[in-house]
Amino acid sequence: MTSEITLNHYLWVSGLLFALGIAGVVIRRNALVIFMALEMNLNAANLALIAFSKYNKIVDGQVLVFFIIAIAAAEVAVGLAIIVALFKRKQTVSVNELNSMRL
Amino acid sequence: MNVHDTLFWFFSIAMLLCGVFVIANRNPVASAMALVLMFLFMAGLFVLLEAFFIAAIQVLVYAGAVMVLFLFVIMLLDIKASERRRFAFLGVFGGIVVAGAFVWEMRIILSQPVIPLQSGNTDLSAGLENVVKPLFQHYMLPFEVTALLLLVAMVGVVLLSKKDLK
Amino acid sequence: MNLYATQLECLLVILGLGTLLTDAFRPGGDRRKLGYLLATLVTITLLYSFTLAPTADTFFHGMYRLDSFALFFKRLFLLATAFVLLMGAEFVERFETGVAEFYALVLLAATGMLVIASVNDFILLFVALELVTITFYILTAFLRRQVQSLEAGTKYLILGALSSGFTVYGIAYIFGTTGTTNFDKLATLLSAGGSGSAFLLGMLLVLTGLGFKVASVPFQIWAPDVYQGAPTPVTAFLAVGSKAAGFALLLRVMLAGLLPVSAVWMPVLLVLAAATLGYGNLGAISQRNIKRLLGYSSIGHAGYMLMGLAAGNALGSQAVLFYLGQYAFTNLCAFLVIIAVGREEIADYAGLGKRSPILGAALFLAMASLAGIPPLSGFFGKFQLFAAVIEAAQTNWHYYILAGIGAGAVVVSLYYYFNVGRAIYIEEAKDTTPIPVSLPVRAGLYVCMLAMIGLGIYQQPLVEAATLAAGIFGLK
Amino acid sequence: MEHLLTIAILLPLASAFLAFLLPAKKPGAIRALALFATGVSLLLTLYIFSQFDRQDAGYQFVKSIEWLPSLKVNLKFGVDGISMTLLLLVGIVSFCGALVSHEIHDRQKEYYILFLALTTGISGTFCAMDMFFFYFFYEMAVIPMYLLIGMYGSLPAGKHGRTKEYATMKLTLYLTAGAVLALIGLLTMYYAGGKTFDMVELKNNLRLAGSTQKWVFACLLFGFGFLASLFPFHTWSPLGYAAAPTAASMMHAGVLKKLGAYGIIRLALPLLPEGARHWVDLLAILCIFNILYAGLAALTQKDWKFVIGYSSVSHMGYVMLGIATLNVIGVSGAVLLMFAHGVMAALTFSLIGFFYHQTHNRNVPDLSGLARKIPFIGVCMVMAAMASSGLPGFANFASEIMVFIGAWHQGSTVFRIATICAVWGIVVTATYLLWAVRTSFFGPFDEKWNMLKDATTLKQKFPYAFLLAVLLVVGFWPRSLTDIIKPSVQRILATNSHRLAQMEKQ
């Protein structure tokens, strides 16, 4: 029983998720949701890597995903800390109020 | 259509729907919940791709740790209703333009099958060993660097969240 | 063997952890002196690094190299780190808290940079890059009482994470379409077989991530805000360390891994270089905040260096290395002065030449060097870059357009750099109190000025080092 | 012996470093150092001039130090007749400039450092035999000039809100714009010449197609033309001179400006014959504008320095016209005129500086009858004006007549017209200069200038008298310079025509 699902299917899913991630970053103003969208981006990459790993029969992709997950966790931790600190100062997480510097 | 394919379609569509929900929902809490679901469906896809170890980590780290952190922060900050403003038209438009353009380009790129220049012969489904062993052998240096990174993150989070200022 | 290769990184990690421990055990120590001490230790490490010999071997299963290119950048990063620590020590009063952590983070970021100098694999690349980037998120937002610092941190965070997403997605595609993440293997594979559009997508997305680091158009947009908002030592580190790291990667990836497909990326870099030159220099014209000005200026300089990379010849890559080397001294000089003066509006620099002759002279020389005027090192840097572009133009006339845009950029940049110069020497001071300059800063300034003038007049040592370093790519 | 030239060039720079180390509280010592450095430089130059082999058209006193092997850059200095003449000019003007700098009282240390650096920048350019160092020194003049004007200059307010800051910035931007334009051309030549910066090697190796030559020549012509204030790139010039302090005006109008014309003669003419042939007609037309247009614009000026500023633009038109002729007499005339105008401009600006320092007013209609109080300066000014308007007996006449003859000899209609305009140009020159001299020095004495003091001691008079003497000596005996200029010019033009012949054969 052969599967009709090919590598490209997975890549499509990954690509759409990536696009959603980008869209989320651009559309949303809530820093937290933006961060969620960024996580979606990373997940899209993960999916692509896993799929490549599977279809190419090379393990490196999975290893990289491992690192990505670990780094993403660290990034989220740092990011949320910054957002919290920012909220403490400005009482907002809306990114379009971050415009004290321009010219 | 076999089980694998059915599950693929189910997980994919569900995951993407969750993704849409994340960015389309005005309530951050709901977004976070959708994101958890998305992570879980993603883990399902990983399983379909025989990446069991990664799937497990995905559930543990993402759906578990990361999402808890998110929810925690959302609750902590207690964002008021006024924060849940409507979307800015330009933002939505811009997001759709960029995402749409990206998808359109992906359509062209993925219109033909992606064939690698070389492929290996590792059997990834054979068990953890094949995945984890290289992690500590080949990839020792990145691993160490990641460790440093976590240290940095820890120091950073402590610093940024310390309440008192000496 | 592997430990030998990473000994510099190890030293820095030890220093960083030691700093954290010191802080834990002696919370009340003199942080300023600690900074000077660390700067000295890093300087010693820098000097020690000259005992290391480059080798053609790879380490960690082909992931890590200790060639002359790597050593060149390691030394550059160590230099930058030493100066940033010195600046941190000068900045002590304004940190309010966590000074030791600041030093530790700087050292750890530097560790990441040192690794970056040696990367030969996309996985290590990503990890090391993230180490640097995430550390910089924290450093940028370090002044958590100041809105600007936090705002800069947030912006850097979101855009940095976005670019990380692109990078990693690109790595995924490169891995998927070639089956390897190792640069050497990649080069072999690519030179043997063709590459599809999926590979190109991967390549471009990686380029995006690196473009973000070096602040190239269209990924430059974060730079002015972040440069302005970040604590000044961090801005200096961004301008010197982070940017150099970006270029180290860019050179390594493009010239070691992706050279066989240079026909694809060179035109892209050509256009990006031109756009970056234009954006950075035009945007800087009416800036009133000196850090923001330097932010725009750093975009402009990224453009110059991209010119060298886009030229894709031996002279070009060598010129980029030379440029980075002298740019480090120049920018560190400027930021040292900014820290010593402690003000950010250009108007506040009026009469600096009278208030403190050394600060005035140092900042003026730095500006002139950035503008590229002999006998300062910036001149020779630009000269080589232009030479490289003209060399490329001998076979492809489009490069003349790039050279022309570069020429225009030089003229425009002169305007805004000399506006600072005007404030220093020509305008009358509103506040004429002399500015005290501490001995270490004075020493640092002398080193920078000496380097700017020395490398401007006698370029040979750095050129030789850069030639050696760039020689590993075997370009013609 | 072979180091003499290098010493003469680098001594001022070395002294600048030395001055950097001296305490700012001792301006006297720094000034003495500056005088010493420029004076010794001048003496060395004179010695080299006396030892110069007048029969030899090539480079002499060549000294080469390997500098940057990877780019084949050598620190190579040498003088041929053209460089010798101009080096002499640098020596004379810089020494006199240092002498008249006693009017500077504020921040003297920086002043002399900048002045000395400027001097080396200029003389280095004239003597560099390596294109890299040529460009290096060429650009090196930018910073000192910017600061000299910005820090020590003055521009009477009100002239359309232009300030000295604006003037100095404009000047800097113009010069840099020209320099980078020229750089593109120079680098193209570097590659076309088989990657060598050595001018002699380049002469032998350069291979450039005719069409390429055309635009490379354009790069050099207009690039250097910015500095030579070629129309329409001249507008920085009067403004810049007006704003500059005395010595900076002297150096700039007197010497620095000549770098542009020198670059064209040295690099563009011999190496790019096809390009030269293509552009000379346009150049001649631009020269007409330089000469007449700038001359007429000078007629409407009220500020002494603006008058002289436009006048120098006008005179550079003669220089460029001489260059455009591409014949020995015209180009030799241009070189001699560079020398003559350099000395003359330095003299004029130093004289203006002399009375401006006391009156703080250089608006021509405000001054009247100054000759009663400062007869020496008045006499010098009259002579300078006469020299400027091409009076025989001064070096300017000899050179201008060479340019006229050369341009007329060139023969084409464009050049005939240009010559007619150029000859008419000296009438225009006389008109505005005599007006200015007559209005401010002659006529009824205005009592408000009663406080003026003339130059009485020999020390005070020396720089002016010296410059005048140089003009007169060369004016009476032009062959003292033309004899060394001519062989070198001949050589350059021979290279030009030889290459042209080669190209036509191919």
Place this chain on the structure above:
Amino acid sequence: MNPVWIILFAPLCAAAIITLLTRKAQMLSALISCAAIITGFVLTLQLFAQQGNWMSPEPLQWLVVDNIVRIEFGATIDRLSILMLLVVTGVGSAIHIYSLGYMKGDPGFSRFFACLSLFTFSMLGIVLSNNFIQIFIFWELVGVSSYLLIGFWFEKHSAAEAGKKAFLTNRIGDFGMMLGVLLLWTNTGTFNFAELPAKIAAIPSCTLGLIGALIFCGAVGKSAQFPLHVWLPDAMEGPTPVSALIHAATMVAAGVYMLCRVSFVILPSETALTLIAWIGGITALMAATIAIAQNDIKRILAYSTLSQLGYMVMAVGLTGITPAMFHLTTHAFFKALLFLGAGSVIMAMHHEQDIWKMGGLWKKTPITFATFMIGTLALAGVWPLSGFYSKDEILLLALEHNKALFIMGAFTAFLTAYYMGRECFVVFFGKPRDKHAYDHAHESPWVMTLPLVFLAVLSIIGGWGSYIPHFLKPDEHAAHHDAWKGFALLLVPAAGFLLSAKIYLKADASDAPVKAALGRAWTWVENKYYFDELYAWIIRYVQGTIAMLCELFDRWVLQRLGIGGLAGTTSVAGKTLRLLQTGNIQSYAFLFGLGVTVIIYYVVVR
């Protein structure tokens, strides 16, 4: 050392010594200057005595470039130059000595003599030049020394203005001359007078005509011919000896001398000759008419000079080189005499120059009066004074060649006698109009009267025996005109004198009857045909407008529109770019994403 070099360079040395060393010692300076020119005069006399055995000294190679251009510095010694040398040094010596008295007490005494010596040097240079460039060099130097001397009293507004005017007007003439020289050079390849005549024949006639006309421009400027005559009357602002030496005897004659010197260029061209002749004729007549209405004692003489120069130029135009030189010489004698006499009168009247404030002076200043009368008669061409011979030759020449010019010339002669009569009668006769000045009037000291007498003698004997024409052309007997024609022409000045005597030889003479008779014409004449006004208008409106346009173009088009525009565009571009830098992360992310997609589009998709 060839004596010629001493003649030439002695005055230059004198000028240099005075300027550099002896400026403070006034009398010494003056004596040095006088010694220099008198040495020159003596040496010239010696040369003159050698009669034809002259050796031109070896020329110096002044400027040599290849074989294309060879400019020498040499000296031509022939009859022409020796005659001119005599005039310059002889009359010059007299005037130098006269100046000792006239300039006494002036604060610029030394400067005056330095300039005078410089002038002498330049003038001798013109005389001796052996090529066109050399003559041009001295031509200009003469101009500048004239500028310095006219503006000698530089604090006087009008003097400073007059000096400038003279210099500039001369420059305009030189412009043409320079072009003529260049044109001649391209056609022959040499500037040298000795080499040129052989090569002239090869030049096409129309080019030659143009060359002649252009070179004549130089003479027009220097010899103040119509239409560049306007500077000469103003030049009277200079000290009177200067007017005598420069603006009567020598410099203004340089134009004529130059034409004679280069006659080989002019004579072959009919066009050039015609032009020259008519310009000369017009100048002669016009200046004479203007002279009848002037009131300044020196200005009348200045217009008279113009008129006489017109004669000489006309003579050249009628191919009469020898008559022109003859008249030049005699004119130098009597015009210098007249000016010096006028100077003496002015001294006597305490620097009063208006003839209508004088009167009856003949009793007070007898020597001056006598010599002035001799000068007047000579000028009017009364037999047997020198003017009679030289002027008659020209008029008879005109009669031969061109009747119209002859009539103009004859009428001019009539007017000459008339206005000179007017001047003499008003100044020396009638009743004293300014009693106070008259009472204090006195005869000048001997240093001034001695030169007067010397020149008076020359004025009388200068024309006798046609010695000068003989000297110039020894082998050719001057065309012997019918004597009766010459004497018939005497009627003309006689009529002039009679008319002026009728009007002005009375106690209360005035211009009123003439004014009434001439009507509008008088106004025109009195205002010198409005030439000054015309030129002022041209300078102000035509040149001024063009200059203003240039200035406006420079300021608005080049600086504002061009540079300002470029700078403005740049800064606007910068500002526009900065609009992207909103500070808003969303827009940053959008641009970031857009950038990525655009790059992908161009590389991958397209």
